[in-house]
Amino acid sequence: MQRITINPSQIHGSHIAIDPAQDRYLTRVLRLQPGDRFQAIDGTGKLYLCAIAASSAQPGAEIIEIGIPAAQRDGGSFPLITLICALPKGNNFDDLVRACTELGVTTIYPAISDRTLLNPSPQKLQRWRKIAQEAAEQSERLTISTITEPQTLATIFAQLPTIEDSVQTHSARYLCEARGTHPHLLECLQSTIPTASDIIIAIGPEGGWTQAEIELAIEYDFRLVSLGRQILRTITAPIVALAIVTAATNANPRPQVLI
């Protein structure tokens, strides 16, 4: 069934106020008629089964059923996954946001590292958020990845729970380093996951993190890990890391519950 993303503020009781763009998509592109059904997600984990309202001056839809909460569908009982990723060159970050959203990342922090040259425009950020929304719709996620503004590693780390809190919340933090002899991310995860409630993965830029960045990460309780013997591009490494995280965290898939 077709799915759109709405803003929670569009919900009034059992009625959803459809904005002009959504109305155009539903009635012109999808050619839905009054009474026809579609799904809406509000990005907070709720899924609404809706029906186009009888045509009126103000386009809208009636909520027929509210879907199961994210906790049962979208990894709620699984660790939250945060990706801190140094900005690669070019437009590669688009693909990265798309793939990582499919893989269920909760938050992406685009990182401006010591070896990152560019500082992307606000338009880029808008674009990444749009891509995350589309990818979430396409992969039937109920929550949409949060993508923060690009910030330095120090600024990002400062926003993380303090180590004391992180111990309480069982936060597991990994900084991926190429060419090292560090333990493999998968090994570390499999010994951690039973207790970890949130997992933070940091992936460096081309050329890797600087020594200063690595030392800072260690201060913030990050463990240095390897992604294996392969030498991966900065665009491939985050997808590989998240693939390992999601595999290790949900090696027991449940049947899809769809409305």
Added chain:
Amino acid sequence: MQRITINPSQIHGSHIAIDPAQDRYLTRVLRLQPGDRFQAIDGTGKLYLCAIAASSAQPGAEIIEIGIPAAQRDGGSFPLITLICALPKGNNFDDLVRACTELGVTTIYPAISDRTLLNPSPQKLQRWRKIAQEAAEQSERLTISTITEPQTLATIFAQLPTIEDSVQTHSARYLCEARGTHPHLLECLQSTIPTASDIIIAIGPEGGWTQAEIELAIEYDFRLVSLGRQILRTITAPIVALAIVTAATNANPRPQVLI
């Protein structure tokens, strides 16, 4: 150090005959002078440390040292990884070939499945092989992934070792199915890898494999597995599957040995 790919036929004793394109690259692009060093791989697993020969009518290079065999560098003691992948729409296969080569895939079979529309041009195949070569150079692999011509699943399966052989060679075969309740690929791998000498992963097209294809795969000893609860695009799924395979097969990275 800069690296180029040569054809074994270019090697004559300790001398490498450089073709015009390679000569242009080495002397014009990289601006190497006689005596300057570079690396060459012949795609079979050998790495050559070379020096530009004193300029002569026939451009060439002298082999200074032959690198360690692939077995010690490129996963020789690890299972061979074969990817059978239904051709996705558009040019996505380019990215897929690049990422899977980085991840160490040995052979890629582009599959024309019942739900695959397009039949790519020979130019595409050339392009994919070039991409695989470049990706192998970039990720410092000593072997280059083989990419076969696009074929139907039946034709591809017919080329695999017979089940009897595959049992002897401990071939482990997995067909990835979305939305199923199959065991997770990672679980299956971790119970298999100690004995598996080659791992074959089959990834379907948009809309998945047809029932007929699934039954055929089962006849050929494929096990149905899941990549997790996420719903992945056909371009993302193979990268995720190979990331899981390589993580499960080399969770103990060795230090990089570079000449």
